Amino acid sequence: MNFYEDLGIAMDNLSKRGAFLTVKNENIVNTMTIAWGYVGYSWNRPFFVAMVRPQRYTQELIKYAKDYTISIPYSDDFKEALTICGTKSGRDIDKEKEGEIKFIPSQVVDSPVVDNCDMYYECEIKYVDLIDKDKFPEELKKNYPKEDYHYLYYGEIVKAYKK
Numbered sequence: 001m002n003f004y005e006d007l008g009i010a011m012d013n014l015s016k017r018g019a020f021l022t023v024k025n026e027n028i029v030n031t032m033t034i035a036w037g038y039v040g041y042s043w044n045r046p047f048f049v050a051m052v053r054p055q056r057y058t059q060e061l062i063k064y065a066k067d068y069t070i071s072i073p074y075s076d077d078f079k080e081a082l083t084i085c086g087t088k089s090g091r092d093i094d095k096e097k098e099g100e101i102k103f104i105p106s107q108v109v110d111s112p113v114v115d116n117c118d119m120y121y122e123c124e125i126k127y128v129d130l131i132d133k134d135k136f137p138e139e140l141k142k143n144y145p146k147e148d149y150h151y152l153y154y155g156e157i158v159k160a161y162k163k
Contacts, residue, residue: 003046003160010119018082019072024111025061032058033086046157048121051150057090067109067124071117108159118163123155
């Protein structure tokens with residue numbers, strides 16, 4: 001499957017329902033809910049750019065990881081799980097148990113995917129950058145009242161597939 005196949009449907013569901021950003025670092029797996037991110041083509045390769053705030057448990061794990069996955073559900077079946085994974089920390093709970101989700105092996109990378117989602121992106125981290133608040137547009141700074149600007153993880157899409 002090409003990375004851009006069904007891209008409109010995937011991005012629509014990402015922004016309306018959310019998705020799971022999952023990372024594995026050594027033997028620890030954590031997932032968090034994202035609703036921001038984008039797919040693009042840079043450096044002659046397809047990328048999913050994921051955004052992670054510095055205080056998130058996922059940030060502690062992903063900064064040492066080589067990859068991550070994005071699992072996007074297209075129905076409201078994951079509404080409660082997305083809420084739990086977006087409001088509770090993996091430092092404090094087992095999100096797989098509390099969110100009643102199941103991690104399954106991905107096809108290419110080490111980080112697993114969330115079972116029964118509709119679209120998957122497996123990504124190898126190629127570049128990381130922190131949003132520079134001094135260069136950030138004033139009209140968008142309202143999204144950062146705590147000045148906790150995101151890290152941008154450029155993950156090369158090495159595999160994209162549907163359920």
